[in-house]
Amino acid sequence: MNLNFLSQLKLEHENLGIAIGNQWQRGNGPKIKSTSPVNGNTIGEVQLATEEQYHQVVDQARKDFLEWRNIPAPKRGEIVRQIGEAFRQNKEALGHLVSYEMGKSLQEGLGEVQEMIDIADFAVGLSRQLHGLTMHSERPQHRMYEQYHPLGVVGIISAFNFPVAVWSWNAFLAWVCGDVCIWKPSEKTPLSAIACQKIVQEVLQANHAPAAVSCLVVGDASVGKAMANDKHVPLVSATGSTKMGKSVGAAVGARLGKSLLELGGNNAIIITPEADLEMSIIGALFGAVGTCGQRCTSTRRLIVHESIIETVAEKLKNAYAQLKIGNPLDTENHVGPLIDKEAVNNYLNAIAKAKEEGAEVIIDGKVLEGERYSSGCYVQPAIFKVENEYKIVQEETFAPILYLISYNSLEEAIAKQNDVPQGLSSAIMTLNMREAEQFLSTNGSDCGIANVNIGTSGAEIGGAFGGEKETGGGRESGSDAWKIYMRRQTNTMNYGSNLPLAQGIEFNI
Ligand code: UN1
Numbered sequence: 001m002n003l004n005f006l007s008q009l010k011l012e013h014e015n016l017g018i019a020i021g022n023q024w025q026r027g028n029g030p031k032i033k034s035t036s037p038v039n040g041n042t043i044g045e046v047q048l049a050t051e052e053q054y055h056q057v058v059d060q061a062r063k064d065f066l067e068w069r070n071i072p073a074p075k076r077g078e079i080v081r082q083i084g085e086a087f088r089q090n091k092e093a094l095g096h097l098v099s100y101e102m103g104k105s106l107q108e109g110l111g112e113v114q115e116m117i118d119i120a121d122f123a124v125g126l127s128r129q130l131h132g133l134t135m136h137s138e139r140p141q142h143r144m145y146e147q148y149h150p151l152g153v154v155g156i157i158s159a160f161n162f163p164v165a166v167w168s169w170n171a172f173l174a175w176v177c178g179d180v181c182i183w184k185p186s187e188k189t190p191l192s193a194i195a196c197q198k199i200v201q202e203v204l205q206a207n208h209a210p211a212a213v214s215c216l217v218v219g220d221a222s223v224g225k226a227m228a229n230d231k232h233v234p235l236v237s238a239t240g241s242t243k244m245g246k247s248v249g250a251a252v253g254a255r256l257g258k259s260l261l262e263l264g265g266n267n268a269i270i271i272t273p274e275a276d277l278e279m280s281i282i283g284a285l286f287g288a289v290g291t292c293g294q295r296c297t298s299t300r301r302l303i304v305h306e307s308i309i310e311t312v313a314e315k316l317k318n319a320y321a322q323l324k325i326g327n328p329l330d331t332e333n334h335v336g337p338l339i340d341k342e343a344v345n346n347y348l349n350a351i352a353k354a355k356e357e358g359a360e361v362i363i364d365g366k367v368l369e370g371e372r373y374s375s376g377c378y379v380q381p382a383i384f385k386v387e388n389e390y391k392i393v394q395e396e397t398f399a400p401i402l403y404l405i406s407y408n409s410l411e412e413a414i415a416k417q418n419d420v421p422q423g424l425s426s427a428i429m430t431l432n433m434r435e436a437e438q439f440l441s442t443n444g445s446d447c448g449i450a451n452v453n454i455g456t457s458g459a460e461i462g463g464a465f466g467g468e469k470e471t472g473g474g475r476e477s478g479s480d481a482w483k484i485y486m487r488r489q490t491n492t493m494n495y496g497s498n499l500p501l502a503q504g505i506e507f508n509i
Contacts, residue, residue, distance in 0.1 A: 001329065005096040006043070009195040017046040017061035017190060017218030018053055020060050021211025022201040027218065028053060034191045037103040037337040038327055040375035045443055046190045049219040051226045054182075056502045057215050060179045069150040069178040071209075076324055077127025077176050084120025087113060090199055094164065094192070096329065101189050102163050103336040103377065104291045116168040118461045119477065126482055127176040141496030148486035150178025151258075152318050153225040157238040157248065160339050161294045161398070163189035164196050166223035166262070169461065169477040170237045170485075172230045173463045174212060177485040179235075182215040184227060186240075188339055195304065227298075228252050228259075235260065239296075242396070242422070242470045248293040249472065250409030260484055261472025262465070264396040265424030267447070267456035270416045270439065272410065275429035276453070281315045283429065283455035284398035285400070289323060289335050289381040290457060293400030294343075296471075297425040297449070297457035300396065301388070303413045306406045309385075309462040313404060315361050316383060323381065326372050338399060347379055347399035354403075359384035362404060388416045396422060410435055419447045425449040427457040446474070 018025040029048035036043050049057075068076070087094065091113045099109030114120035154174045158167045163186060163296040171181045185193035197216040204213055217223055224244075228236055228251035237260040238248045245263035269287065271280045287299025304312045328336030338344050344367055351365045365382030372378075373475055381400035386393050388405050407413040426441040426447040436452045439445055448467030449459060459465055464475035475481045502508060 001039070005093040008093040009090065009097060010198050011044055011097075011191055011195060013044050015044050015046050015191065015194050017194065017196045017216070018049045018057065019201065019216040020057055021214060023204050023211055025053065029219065030188070032187055032192070034101055034189070035340070036100050037339055037375050038100055038329065040425050043101060044191050045420065046177055046194070046218050048187070048285040049217045049223055051222050053221045054217050054219060054226050057182055057212070057217055058153060061182055061212040062232055064212035065150070065152055065180045065330055067210045068180055068213055072174055073127045073130055073178065076178065077124045079207050079209055080120055080127065080172050080175055083200055084117050084124070084499070086110060086199045087116050087120065089362045091117070094199075097195055098163055098192050099328050099336075102160060103328055104494040105333065105336055106331055108291055112162060112165045115165040115461055119169050119172050122461060123172040123176045128174065130177065130482065130486065132488070134376050137492060138502065139500045141494065141495070143493045143495065144491065146488055146490045148177075148329060148483065148488055151485055151487050152179060152234045153232055154179045154181045154485060155230070155233045155236040157227070157236065157240065158182055158183065158185050159222050159240040160186035160188035161291065161296070162239075163192040166239050166476075167193070167196065169465070170260075171214065173482045174485045177482055179485055180210075180213050180215070182217060182227070182233070184217050184219055184223050187218070187220060193218065224248065224314045225251065229255065231255050231257070234258060237474070237476065238262070242472075245472050248303060250475060258484065260474035260476060260477060262296065262471040262474050263470060264422050265296045265298070265467060265471060266300050266394070266396050266420040266422040267297055268303050269299055269427045269429060269455060270407075270413045270417055271302060271304045271312060272413075272428065272430040272432065272435050273306065274432040274435060276431060277308070277311070277315065279453060280312070280429040283427065284316065285319050287455035287457045288402040289400045291336055292335055292379075293381070294339065294398050298408055299402065299456045301393065301405055301417075303402045303405045303407050305413075306408055309404065309406045313383070313385070317363060320381060320383065325368060325378055325380070327403070335400065337375055337383060338379060341376055343398060344377055344379060346397055347401065350392055350395075350397040350399065350401055351382060352403075354384050354386060354390065357390040357392060359386045359390070364386050365401065388419055394420055410438060414439060414444055421470040422467065423447045423469035424471040425451070426458070427451040427454060427456050429453055444459045446471045
């Protein structure tokens with residue numbers, strides 16, 4: 001396989017994993033390998049940071065924040081514009097690395113880098129629109145308004161499945177808002193993070209920006225924990241499992257810091273008898289098997305009207321039979337591997353549990369064998385007919401397992417869609433306006449994302465991204481998600497020569 005992209009991205013076999021801008025350091029912790037799930041080969045090695053090294057990075061970040069916050073927001077936006085340009089130039093190489101290190105299809109690897117470029121453009125515009133409101137004071141010759149100030153050091157904990165884009169949604173917005181960022185990437189995809197830091201650091205340096213605007217700390221859970229407990233980090237943005245989010249959220253909450261949590265999903269598509277079936281199958285297929293079922297927005301449940309469930313199952317069987325599974329860098333293939341053997345075990349355990357609970361097999365799962373699948377991480381996307389209340393159906397399994405559930409009335413379908421602990425993404429397939437509006441109404445989907453006639457995955461960066469319940473409640477990316485990266489201040493100005501008190505209070509002495 002041609003691995004030229006590694007040298008284009010200036011990656012070595014042995015990489016340094018701690019950076020304050022362009023100042024790189026070797027970790028003093030244990031050495032980890034980045035292993036490609038594509039072929040099981042080691043791509044590179046990194047030595048993990050210790051907690052002590054993390055604290056040194058925070059000290060520098062706190063100092064550099066004092067400088068960065070004084071650079072006017074549109075000037076910070078100009079630097080983010082150049083960062084977006086640098087990612088445009090590196091799109092091919094970085095897209096290949098993401099695909100090779102994480103295992104998603106090349107198209108999706110390139111698509112992920114495109115999301116970074118898009119959020120950079122969004123952030124540039126935003127840098128001139130960090131607006132507050134003005135209000136009318138109840139007192140004469142008084143003026144009231146609100147403004148937003150930078151927050152400080154923002155900690156970003158990201159997951160393996162979107163190894164670069166989710167960091168950029170946070171970092172690029174935080175930077176235009178005047179914050180500095182410390183990134184703890186997933187230990188499963190450290191090289192993608194190191195490559196991003198290298199791209200950004202050059203732009204920062206060329207602009208004589210303070211180095212610690214962008215910091216990287218490749219570390220294990222102890223670094224995440226230190227960040228969550230660190231009172232010098234006013235905001236921790238964490239993406240990953242609900243288990244991880246609960247521990248980060250609790251630690252940040254205990255010190256009354258802010259957290260932005262984007263955790264597990266258990267996303268469903270409702271297919272009604274009035275749906276365009278061809279469109280529904282494509283939406284379900286991409287949602288369930290795209291990224292090998294490893295998006296937090298992946299379609300895990302299909303809630304189908306009982307009158308069409310057999311037809312839908314047949315059509316899905318035909319579609320699944322045409323799927324090409326294999327090396328994700330080969331653009332002929334639709335589905336790549338799972339991230340590692342642990343993920344394969346989780347997939348197998350979930351299937352075993354579903355069967356124990358009484359699942360009916362539509363397409364059985366298995367680990368694929370043969371030379372093309374020598375990493376041991378390639379699996380057959382599976383479909384089972386189940387009941388929504390099965391314990392395993394209530395959980396998020398990060399793998400291509402699709403559960404088919406039947407319903408009778410739309411109220412029942414919506415109740416089933418909502419009856420899981422998570423609340424990230426949801427969709428309805430229908431050409432009936434009443435059904436669509438009911439799904440979007442107060443009595444409809446309880447998720448952060450609710451779509452009509454498109455699937456659950458593949459959200460655009462322009463909307464706020466995140467979900468309710470055990471998904472954590474955070475919103476990142478578009479709309480007004482930027483507000484969490486700033487502190488809000490209400491200001492009242494008295495330009496008169498009296499001091500009238502609010503609520504008409506007289507205080508005479
Ligand atoms: C994630 O899986 O953490 O909506 C993010 C999507 C992508 C982002 C997923 N734009 O599927």
